[in-house]
Amino acid sequence: MNSQAPRPFEKIDCPVCDGHSFEALFEKRGEPFVRCRGCGLVLINPRPGFGVVAETYDADYSGGYIRKAQKKRARCTRWVRRLRRRHVAAGRWLDVGCSAGFVVEAAAAAGFDAYGVELEAAAVAFARDTLQLPNIVCGTLEAQAYPAAHFDVVTMYDVIEHVPDLNATVAELRRILAPGGVIEIRTPDVGHFTTPRALDTWPEIKPSEHLYYFDRRTLPRLFARHGLAVRERRFMFKSALDIVFAHA
Numbered sequence: 001m002n003s004q005a006p007r008p009f010e011k012i013d014c015p016v017c018d019g020h021s022f023e024a025l026f027e028k029r030g031e032p033f034v035r036c037r038g039c040g041l042v043l044i045n046p047r048p049g050f051g052v053v054a055e056t057y058d059a060d061y062s063g064g065y066i067r068k069a070q071k072k073r074a075r076c077t078r079w080v081r082r083l084r085r086r087h088v089a090a091g092r093w094l095d096v097g098c099s100a101g102f103v104v105e106a107a108a109a110a111g112f113d114a115y116g117v118e119l120e121a122a123a124v125a126f127a128r129d130t131l132q133l134p135n136i137v138c139g140t141l142e143a144q145a146y147p148a149a150h151f152d153v154v155t156m157y158d159v160i161e162h163v164p165d166l167n168a169t170v171a172e173l174r175r176i177l178a179p180g181g182v183i184e185i186r187t188p189d190v191g192h193f194t195t196p197r198a199l200d201t202w203p204e205i206k207p208s209e210h211l212y213y214f215d216r217r218t219l220p221r222l223f224a225r226h227g228l229a230v231r232e233r234r235f236m237f238k239s240a241l242d243i244v245f246a247h248a
């Protein structure tokens, strides 16, 4: 992220509607934020190449997360219990982008067979060594080649806005989701009533790091492309979306 080397930028079509007409919004740290005229998705486009984006995971990305461990743990336990109560009572749970593993820990404590996948090696080491969670692996979701229809719950909390190839990732989420299973996605909500109209002042605007900014229409539209329908959309007091998807 702080690399001084020239950064190759790539221009992409809208991953939600395949549109290629964008309204310029503002620039931050030299990266152009735009809104798709077809569907309203806000994104960085053109954007730094994936190698540059991936560097944001190499540093101490989860360090702050680990320092706030106790508070995070209590929150993860509430999320897991709520999902178990409302959607899926038991089975295999996968947390994608699991960081230090607190969701995996909470899901295991709630009786799930719980797994995690995470890009940052330091977070995985913490999960394995300190939390004693053996089911957490380092790498991308796609590289794990999980069996089809394998997981009853897949969670992605504050992760989808970082994913370089959205359609590849959502297709993989659907492939590994068991019949009757659910996928819960949490991500910043660009259309939330608390999100500032002067979007460049919104703390969630993070060049190179948050590539996409969804709202209550664009996120379901992306998932609908892959045969996934909204099961529940939670009301959130802060500027976040929380949507539970299931097979359509």
Ligand SMILES: [Zn+2]
Pocket: 014, 015, 016, 017, 018, 019, 036, 037, 038, 039, 040, 041
């Ligand atoms: Zn679009």
